[in-house]
Every structure is written in C-alpha cells, then in structure tokens.
Amino acid sequence: MARRSEPPDGGWGWMVVLSAFFQSALVFGVLRSFGVFFVEFVAAFEEQAARVSWIASIGIAVQQFGSPVGSALSTKFGPRPVVMAGGILAALGMLLASFATSLIHLYLSIGLLSGSGWALTFTPTLACLSRYFSRRRSLATGLALTGVGLSSFAFAPLFQWLLSHYAWRGALLLVSALSLHLVACGALLRPLFLTEDPAVGGPGAQLASLLHHGPFLRYTIALTLINTGFFIPYVHLVAHLQDLNWDPLPAAFLVSVAAISDLVGRVASGWLGDAVPGPVTRLLTLWTTLTGVSLALFPMAQAPTALVALAVAYGFTSGALTPVAFSVLPELVGTGRIYCGLGLLQMVESIGGLLGAPLSGYLRDVTGNYTASFVVAGAFLLAGSGVLITLPHFFCFSAPTLKPQELVTEALDTKVPLPKEGLGED
Structure with a gap:
C-alpha cells in the first residue's frame, strides 16, 4: 500500500471521528454511569460499599495502565484488529458478570476482563484519529470526545430503566450487547501508512x-x-x-x-x-x-x-x-x-x-x-x-x-x- 507523506485531514478520517465518538461513549459513558448498579450490588451480595466500589476502580485502573499494551499491539498489527478484540473482551466481561455469585467474580469479569477490553480500544482509536488529521486535529478530537458527555446523560437513566425492568443480571446482559458495538467501531479504523513510519x-x-x-x-x-x-x-x-x-x-x-x-x-x-x-x-x-x-x-x-x-x-x-x-x-x-x-x-x-x-x-x-x-x-x-x-x-x-x-x-x-x-x- 502506498504511503502518504502527511495526514489527509479529512476523507475517511471523518469515519474515524465517528468511530471514536461512539467508542468513547461506549467506554467512558458506561464507566461514568455504572454507579446505578452500585446499590444493586450492595444489596445482592450484602457487602460493604467500599468493597463494591472496587469493581469500577479496578476497571478504570486496568484501562489506564493497560493502555501501553493496546498501543504496542496497534503499532505492530494496526488499530483495527486490536480495537475489535477489545470490544469482544469488554462485552465478554459484562456477559460473565451477569452470572456472578460473588464480588470476586465481578472484580475479575468487569474489572479485569472488561477493563482489558477498554484498554485495547480508547488509546488506539485516539491515536489513529491523530494520524488522519493535522490542521483539523483539535476539532476532530473535540468532536470525537463529545461522545463521553452525551452518553453520560443518556446511559444513567437508560441503565436505571434496564434495572427496573430486567434486574441487574438482565441489565448486564444488555450492557454486554451494547458493548459489542465496539467491534463495529474498530472495523471503521482503516490503517493509514505514513512516510515517516519506517524511521521510528x-x-x-x-x-x-x-x-x-x-x-x-x-x-x-x-x-x-x-x-x-x-x-x-x-x-x-x-x-x-x-x-x-x-x-x-x-x-x-x-x-x-x-x-x-x-x-x-x-x-x-x-x-x-x-x-x-x-x-x-x-x-x-x-x-x-x-x-x-x-x-x-x-x-x-x-x-x-x-x-x-x-x-x-x-x-x-x-x-x-x-x-x-x-x-x-x-x-x-x-x-x-x-x-x-x-x-x-x-x-x-x-x-x-x-x-x-x-x-x-x-x-x-x-x-x-x-x-x-x-x-x-x-x-x-x-x-x-x-x-x-x-x-x-x-x-x-x-x-x-x-x-x-x-x-x-x-x-x-x-x-x-x-x-x-x-x-x-x-
């Protein structure tokens, strides 16, 4: 494939912005709104609030500290397969969490497994977006990251509605299905080869x-x-x-x-x-x-x-x-x-x-x-x-x-x- 000397500043890059918008919503929108499950977990497992709080904390920590792994894999294999694999892991973690019988199960499923999936999605997607834009990079990034705020408004009442109709196990199954859309977001990340790549x-x-x-x-x-x-x-x-x-x-x-x-x-x-x-x-x-x-x-x-x-x-x-x-x-x-x-x-x-x-x-x-x-x-x-x-x-x-x-x-x-x-x- 031919290499470009500079980012195209548009074209397929706007599809990458769309992917980053939904991907940021499906990662950080879910994380920001996950507090609605907090009371349900406290009641279901009869545990202290501090121990239940570790579910989201582990997920955030794994997502952040695992970012270099997603970056290294994207450098070697490209962002598309890495982000698609991350979407599968994030959805699988939520799916397994719906069968949880203890907090340890939730630590491993949501915290470790879904957290690992999130680590493979956010950083590679933002990095891919940066490669597609130069003059319009700040605008493209700003539009992509609005997904975090909009989803924070939408997901909290949505999750509460799911809890009221399907209980926490059913709600987690549907959040798993929602997270699976990260695979589609990853499929939109067309690799871009730049002239400078071999030198680094x-x-x-x-x-x-x-x-x-x-x-x-x-x-x-x-x-x-x-x-x-x-x-x-x-x-x-x-x-x-x-x-x-x-x-x-x-x-x-x-x-x-x-x-x-x-x-x-x-x-x-x-x-x-x-x-x-x-x-x-x-x-x-x-x-x-x-x-x-x-x-x-x-x-x-x-x-x-x-x-x-x-x-x-x-x-x-x-x-x-x-x-x-x-x-x-x-x-x-x-x-x-x-x-x-x-x-x-x-x-x-x-x-x-x-x-x-x-x-x-x-x-x-x-x-x-x-x-x-x-x-x-x-x-x-x-x-x-x-x-x-x-x-x-x-x-x-x-x-x-x-x-x-x-x-x-x-x-x-x-x-x-x-x-x-x-x-x-x-």
Whole structure:
C-alpha cells in the first residue's frame, strides 16, 4: 500500500471521528454511569460499599495502565484488529458478570476482563484519529470526545430503566450487547501508512526513544499534575455544596450544568485549536490556567449565582483543555510514534487521576471542609501550566520551519540520520 507523506485531514478520517465518538461513549459513558448498579450490588451480595466500589476502580485502573499494551499491539498489527478484540473482551466481561455469585467474580469479569477490553480500544482509536488529521486535529478530537458527555446523560437513566425492568443480571446482559458495538467501531479504523513510519521503528525502539525524549517527559509530568486536580469537582462538589446547606437535587443539578459546559468547551476549543495560529500548547496552557483558577475560587463563592458561574467556567475550561491535550502530543513526538506515545502518557497520567480524589478527601477529613481540597486541586493545575511553558516553541511567534513528521520525511528522502535525541528535542 502506498504511503502518504502527511495526514489527509479529512476523507475517511471523518469515519474515524465517528468511530471514536461512539467508542468513547461506549467506554467512558458506561464507566461514568455504572454507579446505578452500585446499590444493586450492595444489596445482592450484602457487602460493604467500599468493597463494591472496587469493581469500577479496578476497571478504570486496568484501562489506564493497560493502555501501553493496546498501543504496542496497534503499532505492530494496526488499530483495527486490536480495537475489535477489545470490544469482544469488554462485552465478554459484562456477559460473565451477569452470572456472578460473588464480588470476586465481578472484580475479575468487569474489572479485569472488561477493563482489558477498554484498554485495547480508547488509546488506539485516539491515536489513529491523530494520524488522519493535522490542521483539523483539535476539532476532530473535540468532536470525537463529545461522545463521553452525551452518553453520560443518556446511559444513567437508560441503565436505571434496564434495572427496573430486567434486574441487574438482565441489565448486564444488555450492557454486554451494547458493548459489542465496539467491534463495529474498530472495523471503521482503516490503517493509514505514513512516510515517516519506517524511521521510528517498532514498539521497543519507540518506547526507548520516548524515555529519552525531554519534551515528551515534561509533557507527561504536566498532564499528570493536571490530572491530579482535574476531576475533584465531579467527586466532591456535591458534598461541598451540602456543607453549604444545599439540597442534594440542586447540588446534583450544578454538576449537570458543569457537564453541559464541558460539551460546549470541547467543541469550541477544538475549533479554536485549529483556527488560532501558533503552537497549540499555548491554548492548552490558557485553558489549564483558567481551570485551575476556577477550582481555587470555588471555596470563596457562597452565593448561588457565583457558584453557578464558577460551575459554568470550570465545565467550559476543563472540557476545552481535553481535545488540545491530545493534539499537542503528535506535535511533540510525530505521528509515527503516536501509538506508543499516547499509551505511555495515559499510563503515567492515570497516577494523578487515581491519587487526586483520595488526597482531596484526606484534606477534607483533616480540615473539616473542602476549602483546602479545591485550592490544592487548583494549585496542581497551575503547576501543570508552569511545566507546559517549558515545551519547545512556546514563546515563538512564528511556526517552526519543519514539523516533526516533516523532519522524518526529509531524513528519509535525503538519507540524513535523524538527531540522536529524537524529534522535537530542545
């Protein structure tokens, strides 16, 4: 098959966007809405809530820490068979969970098996999308990731309806059937061969080069810091509002307001990321800084109007940073190394996501309120912004003469060896 010198920026790429939209919905929409099964599992197995909570936690951990496996397999075999296999595993895990007789069974079926399936789907799909787009990459990513928010609204009431009509075993069977659509999403991922691919080597060579790639390592640190504070409002905002004597229903509604703003922010930021000249890193730094400031201001707001305004601001800016965060990586490491780069990045940054909520809860226990929790969360994002400004070309007001993928193409055409440190190094 002929190799392209650069991404097509359209064509079949829009089908990849459609695949990524449904795939993100079927992975993270299910994960975000799985809490409706929580009460059913507690009652069915007569277990403590903390032990039941491990079902989703194991699934999330396996999905995040297994991302490099999905990336390595996609580098070797292409994303299509990997994502299709992941869809089968995700559906099989839910199917086996419907026959569960103990929590251990659910840990292994949903946590380990479905989690492994999710690990083989999300990262390869986003990496494949990044290879199809260059100028429109931020917009394409933003549109793809709106599937997470839309499915979060749809799946929670759907799962509740399934539980009321079919009980939890029947509901899990139907969620298994729903998850099987990931196979169709994988079938849409047509492989794209770029001129730079032979130069970057196999998964082992790519991993070794990324571990010595200064900008990539700094970017990984930045996103890990951002991830530590990013999810705090979704975990503790309702509890914070109840400390302010809000009723549970209005408090939950405020989280929905943030989620709606998140959707708008993803699309708007995707469009801006492609329209505004200069490195997209600057836009990511702007959204990260504004998200950190809005988080730190939450404890200062007491009036309902101020809290609604902050929820809108947080939702928009946190949603806006997501698509550009994925768009920065190909500029740093080149599209040839995007599979391994994205997998390694997601594995490391997940540490921040896993530690953020427990740290926030610990600060609440120590201080008696959520003031320190939100301030520290905002400080993590501001620290991440500080690391982002150290990336290459951040302070340049003219685009670099050669993009990373163009540097590889030039090396292949002229037989000039690539720089020893790798693409994008300082």
